[in-house]
Amino acid sequence: MAKNESKSLGAAKDRDRALLRLEDIGKYYGTVHALRGVSFSVSEGEVVGLIGDNGAGKSTLIKIVSGVTPKSSGSIFWKGEEVEISSVKLARRLGIETVYQDRAVVGSMTVAENIFMGRELVRPFLGVVPRLDRKRMREEAGRLVVDLKLNIPTADHLVRFCSGGEMQGVAISRAMRFRASLVILDEPTTALAVSGAQQVLDFIRRLKRENIACIFVTHNLHDVYEVADRFVVMLQGKVVSDVKRDDTTVEGLVGLQLPRSATGA
Amino acid sequence: MESTKLVRTSSSTRVQVFLLDNLIWVIMIVLFFIFSLTIPNFFTVLNIHFMFYDASAIGMLVFAQALVLISGNMDLSVARNAGLTAMFVGMLVRVWAKGVIPTWAGIILMPVFGGLLGMVNGFLVGKLKINAFLATLSTFLIYDWMTYVINQGAIINLGRALDFPGGGTIFGFHFAILVLFAVGAVLYFLLQHTRFGAYLRAMGGNPEAAGMLGINLTSMNFRVFTIAGVLGGVSGLLYTGYLRSIPSTIATGDSIFLSFAGAIIGGVSLRGGEGSIVGALGGVLLLGLIDTGTTMTSVAPALRGVINGLILLLAILINKSRLDLRDRVLMPPQRQA
Ligand SMILES: Nc1ncnc2c1ncn2[C@@H]1O[C@H](COP(=O)(O)OP(=O)(O)OP(=O)(O)O)[C@@H](O)[C@H]1O
Ligand SMILES: [Mg+2]
Numbered sequence: 219m220a221k222n223e224s225k226s227l228g229a230a231k232d233r234d235r236a237l238l239r240l241e242d243i244g245k246y247y248g249t250v251h252a253l254r255g256v257s258f259s260v261s262e263g264e265v266v267g268l269i270g271d272n273g274a275g276k277s278t279l280i281k282i283v284s285g286v287t288p289k290s291s292g293s294i295f296w297k298g299e300e301v302e303i304s305s306v307k308l309a310r311r312l313g314i315e316t317v318y319q320d321r322a323v324v325g326s327m328t329v330a331e332n333i334f335m336g337r338e339l340v341r342p343f344l345g346v347v348p349r350l351d352r353k354r355m356r357e358e359a360g361r362l363v364v365d366l367k368l369n370i371p372t373a374d375h376l377v378r379f380c381s382g383g384e385m386q387g388v389a390i391s392r393a394m395r396f397r398a399s400l401v402i403l404d405e406p407t408t409a410l411a412v413s414g415a416q417q418v419l420d421f422i423r424r425l426k427r428e429n430i431a432c433i434f435v436t437h438n439l440h441d442v443y444e445v446a447d448r449f450v451v452m453l454q455g456k457v458v459s460d461v462k463r464d465d466t467t468v469e470g471l472v473g474l475q476l477p478r479s480a481t482g483a
Numbered sequence: 484m485e486s487t488k489l490v491r492t493s494s495s496t497r498v499q500v501f502l503l504d505n506l507i508w509v510i511m512i513v514l515f516f517i518f519s520l521t522i523p524n525f526f527t528v529l530n531i532h533f534m535f536y537d538a539s540a541i542g543m544l545v546f547a548q549a550l551v552l553i554s555g556n557m558d559l560s561v562a563r564n565a566g567l568t569a570m571f572v573g574m575l576v577r578v579w580a581k582g583v584i585p586t587w588a589g590i591i592l593m594p595v596f597g598g599l600l601g602m603v604n605g606f607l608v609g610k611l612k613i614n615a616f617l618a619t620l621s622t623f624l625i626y627d628w629m630t631y632v633i634n635q636g637a638i639i640n641l642g643r644a645l646d647f648p649g650g651g652t653i654f655g656f657h658f659a660i661l662v663l664f665a666v667g668a669v670l671y672f673l674l675q676h677t678r679f680g681a682y683l684r685a686m687g688g689n690p691e692a693a694g695m696l697g698i699n700l701t702s703m704n705f706r707v708f709t710i711a712g713v714l715g716g717v718s719g720l721l722y723t724g725y726l727r728s729i730p731s732t733i734a735t736g737d738s739i740f741l742s743f744a745g746a747i748i749g750g751v752s753l754r755g756g757e758g759s760i761v762g763a764l765g766g767v768l769l770l771g772l773i774d775t776g777t778t779m780t781s782v783a784p785a786l787r788g789v790i791n792g793l794i795l796l797l798a799i800l801i802n803k804s805r806l807d808l809r810d811r812v813l814m815p816p817q818r819q820a
Contacts, residue, residue, distance in 0.1 A: 286695070305697070306695055307697035310696075310697060316695075318695065322691075322692045322695045322696060323692055324684075324685045324689040324692050324693065324756065325688060326687075326688035326689075326756040326757050327681075327684060327685060327688055327756075331681060335681070335685055335693075335696045336682075336693075336696040336698055338681055340678065343676070347677075348677065348678065349672075349676045349677065350675075350676050350677060350678065350680075350681065352676075375813070376810075376813060378810075379813070
């Protein structure tokens with residue numbers, strides 16, 4: 219399958235290495251043409267900064283990859299195979315974990331319960347009934363919390379008491395615990411003060427050490443420049459640039475986000 | 484390297500949280516002692532036995548309401564479900580299919596029929612995404628009038644078998660009390676120790692997050708209303724034996740309000756996501772305790788209703804400060820304002 223599609227040897231090699239590859243993704247919301255043929259790929263363990271103006275289509279793109287909304291056209295390849303990511307559940311099963319600032323945690327439940335939510339560990343009770351293994355979940359959650367240096371007293375702590383950065387830490391813990399291959403973060407630092415943002419950048423570095431890839435959506439170019447290996451710039455539903463970190467500067471990224479006519483290029 | 488250390492919750496914190504979480508039982512024990520000391524003949528085995536017995540049929544409705552509230556919904560129809568179920572199944576086994584379906588089969592048919600009525604709510608809320616208040620208000624009206632359409636009188640002479648669950652005793656002990664505690668134990672396990680319970684609390688606490696984490700809200704809504712319906716059916720069965728007849732007014736009046744009052748007094752939050760079965764049981768027993776106490780001091784019946792309302796108000800106020808206090812005890816010291 220993959221061989222038939224390849225046009226050159228170099229491309230084939232590239233494709234095999236790609237963890238996620240998007241080809242010509244299109245998306246309509248009714249009559250709104252939000253994505254107009256988006257293609258790019260993410261390699262294993264790579265941190266990709268997805269940037270672009272308001273309404274460029276960044277959130278739409280990640281919603282498609284994380285199974286929240288269906289695409290209208292195009293193909294998604296995961297580890298070389300074409301996939302239909304029809305639900306969040308399926309995305310998680312593939313190993314794609316999405317971190318939404320404070321929207322994917324339940325404040326009235328504990329840190330441990332949140333980390334394992336939807337994938338609770340169970341142990342047979344009376345031989346047949348699956349009973350939650352709270353002790354193990356608490357222990358594992360405790361280790362993850364220490365590992366990520368979260369300032370949380372215990373895994374029994376209610377998420378309601380966590381800061382915005384810590385809530386994302388809870389979501390990052392899910393990715394670590396369930397060995398995700400790709401973590402998507404949509405504007406994780408936007409609502410955070412400097413220390414919280416630094417904490418989130420540390421999480422991303424931590425994921426990189428585990429060889430977990432990241433797509434980091436943001437408007438804060440300084441934040442993303444600290445951790446990304448590559449930048450994909452979107453404008454009006456299209457990818458307009460795809461540059462390596464070493465080939466650009468923060469100032470260079472600013473220019474890439476503007477429409478062509480404005481830069482005169 | 485290790486800058487953050489995981490500290491264990493101190494034992495004094497844990498004792499405080501335990502007491503706050505079980506405040507309803509603390510209040511009940513205190514009130515029980517006060518009644519025992521001040522009301523003559525209150526502290527007798529017979530009286531206490533009756534208090535539990537009296538709480539069992541309404542207890543099923545409180546459990547049902549607690550589960551539905553924890554899931555972030557509400558069920559206005561559950562008491563009418565009990566009434567319609569009792570009437571429909573009663574007519575089936577005693578009139579329409581008399582001799583074809585044995586009377587004792589009503590014991591099984593009531594929870595099943597209640598479950599079917601609950602499924603209607605589950606379908607309206609889960610599948611059609613109708614607001615739970617409006618959906619169950621509609622079914623409340625339908626079930627209420629259907630009961631009356633079926634029979635405007637009462638079915639009497641039900642026979643020992645159908646009377647037994649709600650009216651029978653074993654070794655002098657009311658069977659209905661066993662049902663109350665057995666159902667309570669099963670629901671406690673379901674809510675605290677299974678994935679279903681975790682999903683129920685998650686969807687009640689933050690449905691958007693629960694959905695994003697792959698919890699199927701449609702099926703969870705369907706299931707929780709179905710369970711509430713089964714409990715409504717069991718309640719109908721217990722009322723049947725309690726009254727030794729099925730009047731068209733069965734489980735009417737205060738029942739639906741008491742189902743909310745019991746759950747909320749027991750610490751279940753109207754906002755969803757918070758509450759426990761043990762608390763709900765405490766809520767229903769506290770209502771029963773107060774009811775018995777006021778009955779024995781010959782408070783006028785109308786005034787007893789007023790007292791129930793005041794108790795509810797007081798409970799809401801106590802719960803509010805209870806939760807604030809709980810937060811304060813659990814909050815990490817550096818964030819305390
Ligand atoms: N649910 C929706 N229904 C209709 N149009 C939508 C919907 N979601 C997004 N859009 C439109 O699609 C386009 C892309 O939006 P999207 O949210 O993906 O942009 P974005 O790059 O994430 O922007 P921002 O940086 O402001 O978050 C916009 O024109 C937006 O108005
Ligand atoms: Mg966006």
